[in-house]
Amino acid sequence: MQRQRLKGVLAPVVTPFKRDLSVDAERFVGHCKWLLDHGCSGLAIFGTNSEANSLSVDERIELLERLLAAGVAPSRLMPGTGCCALPDSVKLTAHAVNSGCAGVLMLPPFYYKGVSDEGLFRAFAEVVERVGDRRLALYLYHIPPVAQVPISLGLIARLLKAYPESIAGIKDSSGDWNNTKAVLDNFAAGGFDVFAGSEVFLLDNMRGGGVGCITATGNVNPGPIDHVFRNWQSAQADALQGEITATRKVVQAVPMIPALKEIIARYGEDAGFATVRPPLAALTEEERTKLFAGLRTREFAMPGLAGALQGAAALSA
Amino acid sequence: MQRQRLKGVLAPVVTPFKRDLSVDAERFVGHCKWLLDHGCSGLAIFGTNSEANSLSVDERIELLERLLAAGVAPSRLMPGTGCCALPDSVKLTAHAVNSGCAGVLMLPPFYYKGVSDEGLFRAFAEVVERVGDRRLALYLYHIPPVAQVPISLGLIARLLKAYPESIAGIKDSSGDWNNTKAVLDNFAAGGFDVFAGSEVFLLDNMRGGGVGCITATGNVNPGPIDHVFRNWQSAQADALQGEITATRKVVQAVPMIPALKEIIARYGEDAGFATVRPPLAALTEEERTKLFAGLRTREFAMPGLAGALQGAAALSA
Numbered sequence: 001m002q003r004q005r006l007k008g009v010l011a012p013v014v015t016p017f018k019r020d021l022s023v024d025a026e027r028f029v030g031h032c033k034w035l036l037d038h039g040c041s042g043l044a045i046f047g048t049n050s051e052a053n054s055l056s057v058d059e060r061i062e063l064l065e066r067l068l069a070a071g072v073a074p075s076r077l078m079p080g081t082g083c084c085a086l087p088d089s090v091k092l093t094a095h096a097v098n099s100g101c102a103g104v105l106m107l108p109p110f111y112y113k114g115v116s117d118e119g120l121f122r123a124f125a126e127v128v129e130r131v132g133d134r135r136l137a138l139y140l141y142h143i144p145p146v147a148q149v150p151i152s153l154g155l156i157a158r159l160l161k162a163y164p165e166s167i168a169g170i171k172d173s174s175g176d177w178n179n180t181k182a183v184l185d186n187f188a189a190g191g192f193d194v195f196a197g198s199e200v201f202l203l204d205n206m207r208g209g210g211v212g213c214i215t216a217t218g219n220v221n222p223g224p225i226d227h228v229f230r231n232w233q234s235a236q237a238d239a240l241q242g243e244i245t246a247t248r249k250v251v252q253a254v255p256m257i258p259a260l261k262e263i264i265a266r267y268g269e270d271a272g273f274a275t276v277r278p279p280l281a282a283l284t285e286e287e288r289t290k291l292f293a294g295l296r297t298r299e300f301a302m303p304g305l306a307g308a309l310q311g312a313a314a315l316s317a
Numbered sequence: 318m319q320r321q322r323l324k325g326v327l328a329p330v331v332t333p334f335k336r337d338l339s340v341d342a343e344r345f346v347g348h349c350k351w352l353l354d355h356g357c358s359g360l361a362i363f364g365t366n367s368e369a370n371s372l373s374v375d376e377r378i379e380l381l382e383r384l385l386a387a388g389v390a391p392s393r394l395m396p397g398t399g400c401c402a403l404p405d406s407v408k409l410t411a412h413a414v415n416s417g418c419a420g421v422l423m424l425p426p427f428y429y430k431g432v433s434d435e436g437l438f439r440a441f442a443e444v445v446e447r448v449g450d451r452r453l454a455l456y457l458y459h460i461p462p463v464a465q466v467p468i469s470l471g472l473i474a475r476l477l478k479a480y481p482e483s484i485a486g487i488k489d490s491s492g493d494w495n496n497t498k499a500v501l502d503n504f505a506a507g508g509f510d511v512f513a514g515s516e517v518f519l520l521d522n523m524r525g526g527g528v529g530c531i532t533a534t535g536n537v538n539p540g541p542i543d544h545v546f547r548n549w550q551s552a553q554a555d556a557l558q559g560e561i562t563a564t565r566k567v568v569q570a571v572p573m574i575p576a577l578k579e580i581i582a583r584y585g586e587d588a589g590f591a592t593v594r595p596p597l598a599a600l601t602e603e604e605r606t607k608l609f610a611g612l613r614t615r616e617f618a619m620p621g622l623a624g625a626l627q628g629a630a631a632l633s634a
Contacts, residue, residue, distance in 0.1 A: 021403065021443070053401040053428035056408075057373070066571070071322055084370040086338065086594060091373075108596065111370035111427065115596040124593035146430055148465055151597075277403060277424065278439035279432040279466075285604075 004114065005137070005168065005193055007211045009202075009226045010038050010135045011218030012047025014141075014260050015063070023059050025066040028275055028313030031219075031264065034305055037064040039222030041212070043072070046080035046092075048146055048173070049216045049257055054277040057088050061095050061302050074100035078214075082107030082141060086123065091132045093138075103137035103168055105214070109207050110147040117155045124159055128166050136166045138249055138252035138260055143197065150174075153186055171214045173197025177204060184208040198250055203241040206232040216256050217248050218261045220302060251295035254287040262288060263295070264289065267302035268309040322454065322485065323395055323419050324528045326543045328357045331363030332372065333382070334592040340376050342383040344590055347629030348536075348581065348628075349389055352623055356539030358529070360389070361422050361488070363397035363409075365463055366533045366574055371594040374405050375464030378412050391417035395531075399424030399458060403440065407447045410455075411417035420485055421455035422531070427464040434472045441476055445483050445539050453483045460490035460514065470503055473578045477509065488531045490514025494521060501525040517565055520558040523549040533573050534565050537580045537619060541572075568623055569612035571604040572597075578604060580612070585626040 013035065016027035032043055038119065045067070046052035046060055055063075064079060081092035081104040098106045109115075109123050129136065140159070142151040151170070159167045169192055172180045180201060184194050187207035196205040196213040202225065205213065212229055221244065228240045251259055258276050262283055265273040276282060283291065330352065333344035349360055362384070363369035363377055372380070381396055398409035398421040406423065412521045413421045426440050428430075445453065459468040459478070468487070486509055489497045497518060501511050505526035513522040513530040519542065522530065538561065538630055545557045568576055575593050579600055582590040593599060601610065 029411065029539075029617065048428075054403060054426065056402050056404040059402075059404065081488050085373050085376075086371060087373040087376065109526035111463065112596055113465070119596035119598040123597065126595055148430070278443055279429055281433050281436040281439065 002073065002235055004102070005211070006042040006076070007193070008229050009039055009212055009218050009222055010039030010044045010078060010195065010214040011035050011222060012044045012049040012214060012216060014219050014257065014264065015050045015052070016261070016273050017273065017277055019272070021275070021277055023055065023063055025063055026312040027270070027309060028063060028068040029067055029072070030309045032067060032106045034308035035219070035222055036072070038304065039217055039226030041226070042076045042078055042102065044078045044080065044171070047105060048143060049219065049260060050080065050111040051257065051277055051280065052080045057083070057091060060092060064095070064099060068099060077104040078105050078139060079287050080107065080141070082109070084109045084111045086126055089127050093127055093136065094131045094133070095132060096161055097133045099144045101141050105139045105141050105171055106146055107141045107143070107150045108151060111151050113148050115149065115260050117152055117158070119150070120151070120155055121158050125162060128163050128286060134165060137168035138166050138290055139168055139193070139195070140170040142170055145175060153182060156183065156187060156192070159314070161186065161189070167192070168236070169193030169195065169211070171195045171197050177201055180205060181208055197246065200226070200245050202228050202244070202304070203232055216260060219260045220267075221247050221253070221300070228308045247298045247300060250298060253294065254283055254291050258283045259287070259291055262291065264302070264305065266292065268305040270306070270309045273309065274291065321392065322512070322528070323393070324360040325358030325546050326356055326539055327359040327361045327368040327395060327512065327531040328352050328537050328539060329361045329531060329533060331536050331581065332367045333578070333590050334594055336391050336589070336592065338577050338592070338594055340372065340380055342380055343629040344587070344626060345380060346384055346387040346389070346625045349384060351625035352536070352539055353389070353393060355621065356543030357535055358543070359393045359395055359419065361397065361531045362423060363393045365460060365490070365599055366536065366577060368574065368594055368597065369397050374400070374408060380523070381416060385416060392419050393420050394418045395420040395456060396422065397422045397458070399426070399427045401426045405445055406444050408455065411448045411450070414448060414450045415455050420456050420576065422456045422488055424458045424460070425468060427466050430465050430564055432466065432572065433468055435476070437466070437472055438475050442479060445480050450493070450624070450631060451482060454485035455483050456485055456512070457487040458490070459487055462490070462492060463613055470499060472630055473500065473504060477504065477507070483487070484509070486510030486512065486528070488512045488514050494497045494518055496524055497522060501527055514543070515565065519545050519561070520554055533577060534568055535570070536577045537584070538564050538617070542617070547592050562618060564615050567608065567615055570611065571600055575600045576608055579608065581619070581622065583609065585622040587623070587626045590626065603608070
């Protein structure tokens with residue numbers, strides 16, 4: 001039996017690294033707790049913005065265990081578990097389910113391009129069958145701009161038919177509202193939970209029958225985004241949406257992942273948070289200047305973050 | 318100090334799977350030995366055609382050890398070791414070097430698209446530095462149609478400057494002769510070994526200063542391809558090249574990886590060899606018919622393969 005479904009605003013939590021590029025579990029826990037206290041209903045750890053594909057399977061397993069040991073409830077977690085290699089996806093998914101996580105967010109295998117829906121169906125089906133656990137709530141991760149391997153409407157329909165109890169929903173990071181609308185129109189009424197992949201589409205997604213968003217900017221602006229989620233039926237909804245969209249545009253005007261980490265480092269008063277693993281690179285000075293100038297025009301703030309990270313930085317130093 | 322450099326025809330060896338999709342080491346060893354006896358000077362195991370990114374790190378390590386234990390010389394091996402995650406690339410590369418492999422063929426981290434040369438430089442540099450072994454001969458793997466992350470001329474130059482003893486060459490699978498030519502013109506004279514990524518470009522590559530090819534079709538047609546390599550300066554070279562190009566075109570007219578496995582299964586009289594891991598899928602009946610009809614027009618043969626695989630199939634049954 002599946003656990004209660006996640007709704008609302010989820011952050012694909014960025015993964016902090018120490019100077020030697022090893023995973024910094026202390027800072028990660030500090031940031032996760034701040035997110036849950038400031039608007040995130042859940043955490044989509046190990047997503048694209050988490051540099052999850054730059055982590056080994058063992059690093060992901062250990063970091064999830066550190067998070068749980070620090071007292072974060074697994075009912076708030078939707079870890080990313082989709083890898084190129086079937087044994088890796090099975091191992092991570094089984095570990096998440098056995099840890100009690102609310103769900104998993106699964107990329108298709110993304111090395112081979114132009115693969116058939118038959119091959120992708122088999123890829124997801126093998127994971128469901130091999131994990132073989134009725135607690136599994138699998139969210140499909142559609143992000144063609146990065147993975148370059150799309151999840152088609154036909155594939156969703158086939159997976160839902162084969163595994164109605166396990167296929168729980170989707171994160172649509174296509175950036176194409178027409179696709180999100182088609183997914184909503186075809187599947188939302190049947191209990192398939194649609195998360196927009198950016199808060200830019202949050203209000204449209206809620207009006208279309210979706211359940212929230214899983215968004216990069218949730219890492220730094222969770223309160224205002226959650227405010228839109230909670231008030232999407234109010235008279236102020238469009239104005240509130242306009243505000244979070246404007247902030248998003250400032251952040252996505254520069255490379256997103258280093259930008260998110262620089263924002264947390266700056267507003268959390270913790271310079272060590274900014275490190276990225278290759279192949280990502282730090283922002284240039286020009287990008288940094290543009291980013292923070294933009295945020296000042298938005299009167300951007302991250303209340304309480306410095307306090308939340310202070311202890312963590314000291315522990316990991 | 319590096320070992321003797323590989324030259325000639327290398328096959329990116331396909332990886333056989335048992336019915337339960339586990340790796341079939343027995344069949345793999347049988348096929349590898351046949352390749353080395355029939356025209357391949359080396360084996361680029363764990364390449365794109367090997368479904369290597371569909372294998373876990375542990376599966377790759379174990380399979381390499383099985384191959385070495387079966388008596389295949391590491392001086393003939395150039396395993397693929399480039400993964401999305403730095404710790405995985407370091408682990409596989411160190412294992413290959415410590416096993417005495419002649420070189421490693423390294424994909425760039427391929428999840429994130431549009432990354433900077435700075436980020437890619439750091440990705441390769443971290444592997445070289447962390448492996449920290451002068452025996453390392455690193456071949457860059459440029460395959461933009463699949464990885465979608467190219468290796469630019471500028472990146473090659475920067476890596477050669479920083480690590481002249483470790484950066485040994487490239488496999489160019491761009492399918493773009495102009496790119497291969499530019500790589501040859503810029504770097505071949507300095508001892509940077511250029512392998513064409515398809516035998517279609519073998520003769521041009523040799524005439525331009527290259528050292529051979531690492532080609533999918535090396536799995537099934539190694540003898541004739543090696544014959545072009547050995548006779549590239551002869552009067553018959555263009556005619557010989559025309560023959561292997563014609564055979565290549567038959568194979569690449571259908572999805573290559575399942576096609577290679579079906580050819581080995583058919584000509585090796587070992588039906589179990591055809592299995593692929595998802596997200597790949599078996600050929601359709603139509604594709605299969607087209608493939609084998611085409612091969613018959615080429616008077617295609619794989620002498621001795623059935624014998625080489627017979628014992629292996631029995632052991633793995």
